[in-house]
Amino acid sequence: MSSLELGLIGNCGIGALVDRRGRIVWGCVPAFDGDPAFCALLSPAIDGGDFTIELADCVATEQHYLENTAVLRTVLRDSKGGAIEIVDFAPRWKQYDRFYRPIMMIRSVRPLAGEPRIRIRLRPLADYGARVPEITWGSNHLRYVLGDFTLRLNTDAPIRMVREEVPFLLDRELHFILGPDETFTRSVGDYARESLEKTIDYWRSWVRALSIPLEWQDAVIRSAITLKLCQYDETGAIVAAMTTSIPEAAHTQRNWDYRYCWLRDAAFVVRALNRLGATRTMEEYLRYVSNLIPEDGHLQPLYGIGLERELHESEVPSLGGYRGMGPVRRGNLAWVQPQHDVYGSVVLASTQLFFDRRLNLPSGIAHFQRLERLGERAHALFEQPDAGLWEFRGRVEVHTYSAVMCWAACDRLAKIAVQLQLVERGRLWRERADRLHARISELAFDANRGSFVEGTQSGRMDAVLLLLADLGFVRADDPRFAATVDAVGRELARGDGMLRYVAPDDFGVPETSFTICTFWYIDALAAVGRVDEARELFERVLARRNHLGLLSEDMSLEGSEMWGNFPQTYSHVGLINAAMRLSRPWQDAI
Structure with a gap:
């Protein structure tokens, strides 16, 4: 079994690596060669550098890509029959004669079975893992001031639960949109669902145009x-x-x-x-x-x-x-x-x-x-x-x-x-x-x-x-x-x-x-x-x-x-x- 048990999500502008437990452990902003805000893969001296949706008492995991896409699905199961699904992707589709590919990752999590309890741990680091960024927040968002770039999390999850990493019962689908520091004027859930649909369509259309071999x-x-x-x-x-x-x-x-x-x-x-x-x-x-x-x-x-x-x-x-x-x-x-x-x-x-x-x-x-x-x-x-x-x-x-x-x-x-x-x-x-x-x-x-x-x-x-x-x-x-x-x-x-x-x-x-x-x-x-x-x-x-x-x-x-x-x-x-x-x-x- 390989230790590099990671999946890649991205949109040809940014990319991130997700491990088998649904943790984002590598990702640079604002582009491939930028500061790795998510650098847990390379053992930062400061605790953090990851974006984790943690299931309490997790005992089993499953992971696969949605067919013919760059959309990653992770299922976590606990010892009491509880289960959650995490869907990760970066938006990409054709819009106004160009490709829409914002500096953005979208995560959705929903309960599949039982009464799962989760904890959100969003802990980007700055300057190649050397510094914890300044964090500010509002009623529905968190801001991470990395230096030249600021990440903003818009979510329909309880902000205090996210900010203080408090475990809570997951009883509905929640969405996390991590991107540039811009005011978000739409329903987070609606945007996440629409983006998922359009991104799936984009990748499946791209694959459909390939001339692939019969085997493999x-x-x-x-x-x-x-x-x-x-x-x-x-x-x-x-x-x-x-x-x-x-x-x-x-x-x-x-x-x-x-x-x-x-x-x-x-x-x-x-x-x-x-x-x-x-x-x-x-x-x-x-x-x-x-x-x-x-x-x-x-x-x-x-x-x-x-x-x-x-x-x-x-x-x-x-x-x-x-x-x-x-x-x-x-x-x-x-x-x-x-x-x-x-x-x-x-x-x-x-x-x-x-x-x-x-x-x-x-x-x-x-x-x-x-x-x-x-x-x-x-x-x-x-x-x-x-x-x-x-x-x-x-x-x-x-x-x-x-x-x-x-x-x-x-x-x-x-x-x-x-x-x-x-x-x-x-x-x-x-x-x-x-x-x-x-x-x-x-x-x-x-x-x-x-x-x-x-x-x-x-x-x-x-x-x-x-x-x-x-x-x-x-x-x-x-x-x-x-x-x-x-x-x-x-x-x-x-x-x-x-x-x-x-x-x-x-x-x-x-x-x-x-x-x-x-x-x-x-x-x-x-x-x-x-x-x-x-x-x-x-x-x-x-x-x-x-x-x-x-x-x-x-x-x-x-x-x-x-x-x-x-x-x-x-x-x-x-x-x-x-x-x-x-x-x-x-x-x-x-």
Whole structure:
């Protein structure tokens, strides 16, 4: 059983994590990268950082999402036959030709059986858990002055009972609307019920438009919704995960802040959702990227969700860490690293724009010329050392994946130029792509091993080599790729998990499997014809998701313990891609 037994609610503006007892234990305001007013997940020194609807003498819990939505339902039962239902969501629907997605969470609680007694404990903290906010109240609301942002609770529950955390008999449905400090002029109950109905309708309509595989539909739908929840509507940025500093393994220093937009990770998300037909995410993300591309084409690996370029990293002493395993970090030093694969990532994410006639985002010569700036960088840097996909902090070298992604930038630019009937530009980029391909094939293939290797100098194995066929660098039936898949499986597989690499890095030897690497392996097995083996492994990995179908970044090598930031977009991308590859065709069902 996973210790990250959490559910995600959100509306593409804010997000929050809810545990099995219906406690909101993580949530940042006013956006994904903001101050975590709800930080109980990371052990604040001050008691609090949660929003709990506590059932007296609770002995059992149940939890699930309402079908095809981001609405979470939790049932708590006491030892005397009493039971309550908690429904949590963040409002989201289309209104006035835009999306209504306020900085707001809505909670409803109602009795299901017996005479349940509850206590409301709303205890946000400020300044990363360092301070109890000033609290004021009126006849039907409470205000929590966090600093630059003030939370306001509007409720039809007795305010004094909430303010003083007094237990009381729950004999009717109550509603809690937690949002910005604005006067509320409507019935709290009516607004909560109407918002729930509209939010359910929105998510079910969104899911209905997906082109899902025949098999594993529930898993794919949950992953797709999770990916969508990680996009910040205001700019189009996609965060790698909702959290910071959940360690990659027990008592490690591998604790990072993932509440930012890695261009690589976001490109993976875009490609996965494109395969499901959810192309709006790509359009919104590419608007974000268009605001980042400078005249010289230089790109950082990651940016803030508000286009911030500097993400200075520091430790947060007021938070003890996940299960007390610090440090907790704010910001991420990877923004200063050279990671040359980023150029190919952006070009790949943009390519569909030039071929898919359904899309509305401009995709003409001007946009192509912006992408050419990235191609020029890729062509210049493909054989230069960088920190690589795994963001090594203590070494740089020429990484095969980075070089291949530079080739991919040139290759796709050649194809786009042909589509735009730019003959000379197409010829230029094709010549460059072919030259890079030949050079990389020479440097990155180890004849003694009979396979591709991680770096052009190291000779080590790396799980990302499993993507060479998916990227089009080699054909899936190329013997070199089959040998690479064999070598990766032989050297990096550990039971049902896959390590990124085995050589020690800045923090020692990796101790957990990296979930997307396991999905890459599954996908590669299927690509080389080992489909039955891939399907069996896929089923076993699905069984290791948490009770709501969510995945973190890493898994223990034994059991189903999840580690790393949560929920991790990478992991859900891998699930979708593997399911799409492995599923039987729809013709089998009709």
